[in-house]
Amino acid sequence: MTADHPATAPFPQGPFVTHAVCRICGKTVAPRDMGYVCPDHAGELENEGILDLRYDYQAARSAFTPEALAHGPRSLWRYRSLLPLPLDAETPPLATGWTPLYESPRLARLLGVARVLIKDETRQPTASLKDRASALAVAQAKSMGLTTVACASTGNAAAALAGMAASMNLNCVIFVPASAPQAKVAQLLAFGARVFTVQGSYDDAFDLCMAACQVRPWYNRNTAYNPFMTEGKKTAAFEIAEQSGWEVPDRVFVGVGDGCIIGGLHKGFADLQALGLTTRLPRLMGVQAAGSDYLHQAWHNNEALLTKPAIQARTVADSISAGLPRDRLKALAAVRETNGAFIKVDDPAILQAIPTLAHTTGVFAEPAGAAALAGALATAQTSDLSPTETICLLITGSGLKDVTSAIKACSDQNLAPTPVPIGRRGLDQVLEGLHAKSSLYPGLPSSR
Ligand SMILES: *Cc1c(COP(=O)(O)O)cnc(C)c1O
Ligand SMILES: [Zn+2]
Numbered sequence: 001m002t003a004d005h006p007a008t009a010p011f012p013q014g015p016f017v018t019h020a021v022c023r024i025c026g027k028t029v030a031p032r033d034m035g036y037v038c039p040d041h042a043g044e045l046e047n048e049g050i051l052d053l054r055y056d057y058q059a060a061r062s063a064f065t066p067e068a069l070a071h072g073p074r075s076l077w078r079y080r081s082l083l084p085l086p087l088d089a090e091t092p093p094l095a096t097g098w099t100p101l102y103e104s105p106r107l108a109r110l111l112g113v114a115r116v117l118i119k120d121e122t123r124q125p126t127a128s129l130k131d132r133a134s135a136l137a138v139a140q141a142k143s144m145g146l147t148t149v150a151c152a153s154t155g156n157a158a159a160a161l162a163g164m165a166a167s168m169n170l171n172c173v174i175f176v177p178a179s180a181p182q183a184k185v186a187q188l189l190a191f192g193a194r195v196f197t198v199q200g201s202y203d204d205a206f207d208l209c210m211a212a213c214q215v216r217p218w219y220n221r222n223t224a225y226n227p228f229m230t231e232g233k234k235t236a237a238f239e240i241a242e243q244s245g246w247e248v249p250d251r252v253f254v255g256v257g258d259g260c261i262i263g264g265l266h267k268g269f270a271d272l273q274a275l276g277l278t279t280r281l282p283r284l285m286g287v288q289a290a291g292s293d294y295l296h297q298a299w300h301n302n303e304a305l306l307t308k309p310a311i312q313a314r315t316v317a318d319s320i321s322a323g324l325p326r327d328r329l330k331a332l333a334a335v336r337e338t339n340g341a342f343i344k345v346d347d348p349a350i351l352q353a354i355p356t357l358a359h360t361t362g363v364f365a366e367p368a369g370a371a372a373l374a375g376a377l378a379t380a381q382t383s384d385l386s387p388t389e390t391i392c393l394l395i396t397g398s399g400l401k402d403v404t405s406a407i408k409a410c411s412d413q414n415l416a417p418t419p420v421p422i423g424r425r426g427l428d429q430v431l432e433g434l435h436a437k438s439s440l441y442p443g444l445p446s447s448r
Pocket of ligand 1: 256
């Protein structure tokens with residue numbers, strides 16, 4: 001029998017962490033006493049007190065300067081003075097963060113705005129933004145002396161944790177619902193994770209993971225229970241600002257499921273403002289699938305998040321499918337406090353955005369990643385975008401994550417290869433075919 005105790009405080013804190021605040025009751029928790037959640041209502045199902053870390057920004061100002069950052073590594077660890085991790089802690093070797101920020105004049109013309117910036121998170125080690133959070137998770141686990149990390153997930157968070165754990169020689173335990181796609185499970189197994197397929201839903205898998213973490217000394221990476229994942233994800237906001245010369249875009253569009261990424265963006269942009277590096281917050285635009293629009297409903301109808309029941313979620317964009325978004329408090333605050341909005345887009349629009357994004361920028365996204373563009377297109381159609389503004393699309397995951405959806409997206413658009421015979425007859429047909437081909441994207445400038 002192994003020791004019957006959970007991994008508890010103290011968590012690694014980093015040089016400038018001062019305390020944490022409960023997002024539900026406002027209680028202040030000192031670093032030494034910090035667990036994953038607020039002690040006053042830990043264990044209350046679905047409404048555990050998610051914590052929010054606070055830093056001494058005044059003291060951090062001298063370490064977190066554009067000049068000092070310019071000499072940092074080309075990864076998310078350039079921002080480690082503002083992360084909950086000791087400065088000498090070991091970090092995973094996989095190249096995480098510092099993903100490209102591309103400008104797309106073609107999308108700017110299509111959307112009728114001054115500039116469109118594409119933040120390309122498909123370039124992360126396991127091909128989604130989740131690597132930012134999982135890299136921090138394994139670094140924290142290692143510095144706590146833990147040897148096993150765990151989470152419940154249907155996809156990218158699990159892949160990210162399993163890959164990061166493999167890179168640091170940590171054990172990884174993953175709980176997935178029995179319905180998890182075989183390809184995703186195969187990726188976990190290849191990374192050496194111990195995978196349990198739970199005979200139930202994602203929520204059942206989540207509950208089982210939580211129960212196991214109560215009785216084993218495992219690092220628990222579960223989204224919106226572990227407050228540090230927001231901190232890892234906020235580095236995307238740091239990069240958008242630094243790569244824009246410490247300007248922030250007017251808006252950022254991002255696909256929203258549990259709401260942890262949009263909450264992390266809010267945190268990151270707010271940190272930069274507190275440090276005096278930027279002067280405003282971008283408007284955060286949370287894009288939800290019409291079949292998984294809990295947060296859109298709550299925002300639009302002004303519903304109370306702690307009492308609104310789960311909805312039945314159903315969308316092709318599996319990474320943003322969430323019946324009860326686990327990080328809903330931070331997500332709603334992100335939109336409200338930045339004068340942003342939630343937008344809902346239907347599955348055909350999400351799928352259509354995959355080839356549109358790929359064709360105009362060269363970036364190939366999974367449905368949840370392309371949802372950012374679908375949301376911007378929907379906003380442009382209500383003529384709610386200004387011709388003078390700069391918008392950023394956060395492309396959260398790679399198209400190679402979900403090849404089935406990519407194939408469907410292309411066939412829906414009548415994008416198909418043209419069969420030709422070999423030899424001379426084939427050449428004639430190739431030349432004829434090229435001549436006859438008309439633009440599939442009438443709204444766009446010629447691609448030639
Ligand atoms: C997890 C994920 C999202 C949504 O993030 P939340 O924090 O759940 O809102 C969007 N896109 C991709 C590719 C993801 O993996
Ligand atoms: Zn509390």
